[in-house]
Amino acid sequence: MPWFPPTERRPVRTVLTAAALTALLAATTSCAESQRDDDSGSGGSSSAGGGGTFVFAASSDPSSLDPSFASDGETFRVSRQIFEGLVGTVPGTADPAPLLAESWTTSADGLTYTFTLREGVEFSDGTPFDAEAVCANFERWYNRTGIQQSENLSYYYRSLFRGFKENGDADLQTPLYKSCTADAANQATIALNAPFAGFIAALSLPALSMQSPTAIAEHRGDEVGGTDSDPRFSEYASAHPTGTGPFLFDSWDRGQQVVLKPNPNYWGEKAKVDEVVIRTISDGTARRQALQSGDIDGYDLVAPADVAGLEADGFQIEQRKPFNILYLGINQAVPALQDIRVRQAIAHALDKEALATGTLPEGTEPATQFIPDTVVGYAEDVPTYPHDVARARQLLAEAGQPDLTLDFVYPTGVSRPYMPNPEDTFKVLSTQLAEAGITVNPVPLKWTPDYLDRVQGTPDHGLHLLGWTGDYNDPDNFVGVFFGKKSNEWGFDDPELFGALDQARGLPTQEAQVPAYQAINRQIMTKLPGVPLASPIPSLAFSAEVSGYEPSPVQDEVWNTISLQGS
Template sequence: MRAARPKAALAAVAVAALAVAGCAESDRGDSSGSTKDTLIFGVAGDPKVLDPGLASDGESLRVARQVFETLVRPEEGGTKVTPGLAESWTPDAAGTTWTFKLRSGVKFHDGTDFNAEAVCANFNRWYNAKGLMQSPDVTAYWQDVMGGFAANENKELPPSLFKSCTAKDATTVDLSFTRVSSKIPAALMLPSFSIHSPKALEQYQASNITGSADDIKYPSYAMEHPTGTGPFKFKSWDVANKTLTLERNEDYYGNKAKLKTLIFKTISDENARKQALRSGDIQGYDLVGPADVEPLKKDGFNVLTRPAFNILYLAINQKGNPKLADVRVRQAIAHALNRQALVDSKLPPGAKVAENFMPDTVEGWNGDVTKYDYNPEKAKQLLAAAGASNLTLRFHYPTEVTRPYMPNPKDIFELLSADLKAVGINVQAIPLKWSPDYLNATTSGTKHDLHFLGWTGDYGDAYNFIGTFFDRPKDEWGFTNKALFDQFKDADTTADAAARTEKYKALNKAVMDFLPGVPVSHSPPAIVFGKDVTGVKASPLTDERFATAEFKS
């Protein structure tokens, strides 16, 4: 996550500015003290859309995790699959049909019942998507996990992994798939598979995506009427003042949120977020600057460090420049980069140089892959051998953004570009605003040569990292390697976990030999709360649960 996953950001329908109630003031108790029931949390960017089935950015998914729930969910503070709206789940003998036993007595925020029919209404909505709903920038996660749709409108889309949903009774549902996949059931804990109220989906025409591929217009459901079962309900989104307000779901079936009101306030500058916390304007924020972690701790703030479950990588687009299709040039770029210096100088304590495109806490990580040590002379030799000693590359980097794996993009760009220049590579700097310019240019375009992006894992499986990047042709990397793609398909369909792990190890080795880009680092991002705020547990998936947040009396 994303969060989570960076994809091309799309234009949204205009949203009227709505008043946000109770932003800054706390409800006062008697003279013996005070109680606080409103928490304002600073985030680095605006959410793009409030329907998580159409979202791929971390801020949209952060909101979704409070409003919606999924059949299964990550354990608090970890990556293990645990019950969500389903209490239990079992596969059939073939491993292609999974039976989920659902919680009873659960209601959506509009008062309608959650049941097996509602589950099927959601999966059938995604599966039967048409038109712009099949855009990879609209249903990114469905396509990453399930592939295609009931009727693919793009010949490049693969067949759908999902096959059918059957409501056996009110609390029993069967999800059938076309084959065994390592992604099931873990991928179903992604916020993108959140269960929505079928009534609200129909009432607000949730699938009525209009506009064009370059100018998507979302329906009102996706911007003003998200309706889930979670501990918080959507209240308002004041676009002009960059605040989104949630309120406690008083009819929640489980432990009710301790906060009455939760507000996400966009403050794009990290220093501004820090000052807002110190002044009391907000009571927490994400993406703490590495240099601020210890000072905030010493001043008594509640700093939580997430485990490093992410990857920052330098992507090399083989379509952008024919020279980059030569593996020797890609190897030269890898040897030119002083990744350890970047980790030591720009990333928080606990960060480390990446050897695979996934962290070593995920099964399938392989320590026996080709390594590319910092060696400028070897880089020069490889460039000369490839006839690329006077190479000029367009290097895109983002502005106006902070990500868990990328605390300061400009600093990272300056270090990496200096390394490249030192071996004779001419660098054309192309700074672009993160959303939508940078994401559009690097994930959907072909004019970039180099850029850096990253990924925070969605669940603890190797496919969620390396499969997301390299299992099929993608514009970000600009290569076709059928042998590699076939290896991914084979690994994903291997039912035996131990055998699958070995295949992922082999895939990590194959990826690092082919070298479509350079894995740079894994970084443990920090999240901070006020001195009197407690109850939130840091998540490697950025799945922090604000329902348990409270102010100490």
């Protein structure tokens, strides 16, 4: 196992224990306090840099450098180095902790949150991070129009806040967000139209990071030639991302690499390396070979078959705690898939045990529902669909679909924590479906931008492979994001389920949420919009020179703590 000193952490991420913070968040009028030393703002070292270049291999290019228009882990890997949110996470966990907000209080009705902001923090363009900047960010998201509201661009804001000031889509609802007021330079109050128990935890999402309003305006982050232009490729999102984090953007050679430099004015623990390079290497074998040859210092999503060999060669292997779900999506916009018997037949056709042992990391367990067993609301008694080819064929015959043919869309050129090798996963599942009499038409698509745009942005798909690494420890971050409203990915409209999720996400305490989400998970697995497959265990690999890298189950890994021995 690698040596990752527990004391070499970003100071603000260690301010509260998970248990203490959970207790605070459970109160109807809550307050979270940062206990970070007053003099630690100068960071763990007296100046930025001094430690060489840390080269990390990513599995794909970022989709954008503006995280508010992204939903993918590779974009967020870069974003976490440049940007910060009001809320972060306790190191090594999915639990929320103060970050740019030192503390907050919640009104008894759960509709108003008042944040006390860390003072003396600046965006990297020299403009102040203050309450006005907080409100500018919330208003920016709330006031989006046209293509900016689409599911594949404003994925997180749309999923969490459910609507915009002027909804351009009939599927959107009354927005959760109501207003933001700057009460003082270091105090902002956010009002909601309805309670949302997961609001504080959700603010740890990179998509809700604080960005410089000045830089966005100067570099036209929301103005790229009209409402039909894609803001992911604006001047701001391509070359001028501006946050408060420990690193600054330097350059982006699309399809090749992103280069970051230390932020010399960072308010917290300053970076120990002189430079960070995030190099795009889509092929897993090529990533391993790059580490072995010394071209990179580390990479994520190590292929299960490579772990033992790398350890034997003296490389460091670290495993994240599984906090994800891999699933087979079933799009009910396809008429045949609207029949529950067909969806049940697909579920019975799949051998999850064989999939887990054949293509996923050692120790991976099959999933029974769309949340991991560590998340509140996990239900032990959901309906299950054991591998039974004969039963699958019987159900297809009863549905009048004995010779069913379906498009199966799957991604190429990418590895994800829940899906280390999509091509291998597709091959196993398509073979299992064929044994049950379901003919698969393979539709391979490049992950960025084609795959996600097809699956999330259009109804043009039958079956698809996708998954989710949880962003924070709340059931709404899984089942609420998946099934909280009508979407292109699933292609169904179920007011009963949507209503149950709306009610559950507004419950004021965790104790009230548990039975509500257990009932919802039973309901989901009865309706069977897709088939949850597994919660794989993601692995990272590093050279012997790397220290100070602390894995996070939600990938909240900020690299100012990393050192390279011998630099």
